Amino acid sequence: MPISKAIIKKIKSLHQAKFRRVENAFFVEGKKSVEEALQSGWKVLYAFTTESNLSSDNMELITELEMAQISSLSTPSNFLAVMEIPQMSLEENSNKVLYLDGVRDPGNLGTILRTADWLGWKNVVLSNDCVELWNPKVIQSTMGSIFKVNVISDEAGTWLTEAQSKGSKIYGADLNGTSIKQELPQFPLVMILGSESHGIREAAKEFVQQYITIPSSGNAESLNVAIAGSIIMYQWS
Amino acid sequence: MPISKAIIKKIKSLHQAKFRRVENAFFVEGKKSVEEALQSGWKVLYAFTTESNLSSDNMELITELEMAQISSLSTPSNFLAVMEIPQMSLEENSNKVLYLDGVRDPGNLGTILRTADWLGWKNVVLSNDCVELWNPKVIQSTMGSIFKVNVISDEAGTWLTEAQSKGSKIYGADLNGTSIKQELPQFPLVMILGSESHGIREAAKEFVQQYITIPSSGNAESLNVAIAGSIIMYQWS
Structure with missing residues (x-):
């Protein structure tokens, strides 16, 4: 029919x-x-x-x-x-949460969620100016992992305040941080990843207790945000 | 004017x-x-x-x-x-080489080269059916790293034979390999990465002495090739 x-x-x-x-x-x-x-x-x-x-x-x-x-x-x-579209929530007492701050590229967001699923980072928070989760290009790039991770949007911009008050250690990825190979993670933790062009914004920076970085032995000036996020999740999973 | x-x-x-x-x-x-x-x-x-x-x-x-x-x-x-377009060649006696087998997506190739530059994997070989290196989307995704890595094309398909005869240990990325967290690399090495849809092809598989994989604690079935390559280069750099 x-x-x-x-x-x-x-x-x-x-x-x-x-x-x-x-x-x-x-x-x-x-x-x-x-x-x-x-x-x-x-x-x-x-x-x-x-x-x-x-x-x-x-x-x-x-x-x-x-x-x-x-x-x-x-x-x-x-x-x-x-x-x-379901009502999603994070797992209670999850020991690690990825917080994406202003990630605008749909392919990058989808790829991050796919990798998060692979590496067991099942809880992800999106700042309210990230690309919309249900964008077809985001969904496409997750390759089905959208159905296996918990993603919420920090509409009110208060999620980091709550995470901090609950005792999570809050990390931020930044070129000037400590090498992630040297830093041992303290759980429960929140890992904040900014966009490639702007990094972590001031509003989120306030919460960061420890900056970490991926050591470079080359000359590149930066990494793609999905690559940086994946390496960090890998090292700390 | x-x-x-x-x-x-x-x-x-x-x-x-x-x-x-x-x-x-x-x-x-x-x-x-x-x-x-x-x-x-x-x-x-x-x-x-x-x-x-x-x-x-x-x-x-x-x-x-x-x-x-x-x-x-x-x-x-x-x-x-x-x-x-310059005549590029690999560094003599480089202790690690990335070999890309049938990577067709320009964004993935460019991102891999950008990450390779960051992580110090300066020598890359492309199988003859990879996307063309000078494709504008490849160049764009390298974000300038194209000028800082050495990339050659394995036109004749004989590069792996030569690498093997010179004593390099040849690794391949595969879902069924040993965990890269457990495997200590033996240098000089060649790391073969296949495409997401086809994996490493038979012609290249012949040369693989050891398969390695990225351990998963989730349910995703695979990783994006640029993500997988980046995590492997990170772990072994």
Whole structure:
């Protein structure tokens, strides 16, 4: 049965952040991500495939033309699912939390979440000016890890105050910090990572008790934020 | 003096790989990358800026309209330099070499080179089906590190044979390898990194003496190739 025009229109609207907020929904594309979505326990609103042998009660068969209409990709995949945005919260008493301060690049955010999942950093907080979590490029870059990490947004900008009052040690990544190879982490901890262009902003810097850095033996002036974050999470996991 | 139509045409042609080969030239964009280019000692064919206060004997002033015509970026920067492609070679007796096997994504290759520069892995070999080194997106992602690392292409596919005969220990990154936290590197070494979708191909696998992996405490199925490479270079640098 062909997908209705109303549904096509609704899913296309989810390409834009404001409609994701209104509809409280986001979408994932690609076989692996859609598989993860269906197994996640999150609420599935729609799931589509163009592969007739893979369609099922869970995944409706649509044409490639229909897929091209709803996809955000220039080369659409054969799978797309629309999911309800869940209410996420951090694990209670998690001993390490990654705090991302002003990370605007969707690919970087997605890659950080994917790596956080791999390395067991399951709790991530986004400052209120990070790229929106449900941005299709963020979701794409997590490669399904979006369903396996806990991410909250620090809308009010008070999360660091709370973490500090609860006794977490607050670290910040900075070119002028102590080498992470020499510094032993004290748990529970919060690791703040700033954007590549601006570093950690003043508002978040106030909370940092210890700056750490990745020692360099070369001449590069900086590292990509996803790379720096991954090396730090690796060293301290 | 306005830039001639012939030069605009020539620089635009360098957006394509075949003309980069014919002209033996590539271009860099962005302030930091162009600064690095001018300081690199490599041969500068043209250097342009749209900022009148920064133009000099080394950098010709052009209009924003002219810049938009020669730029590969949807939002052009204020700086562009055209460079001669140099003859690069690896350092003699380098004790560690990164070998990239079939890495097709330009952003990943550029990011790996930038991180390699930071971590002191100055010698990199590309299999002959990697993305072309002089691709504008590769150059852009290196953030100027292209001028500080030695990169050669294994056109003939014989580089690993030579490295092996010279006594290098050859490692490969693989999900089923030994944990890199437990394995002590034996120098001189070659570290082979495959693409995310295909891993290390059979032709390169033949040479691998020891597989290593990044231990995971999460559920993610894989890591981005630039992330995996960076963590491995970090651990063994």
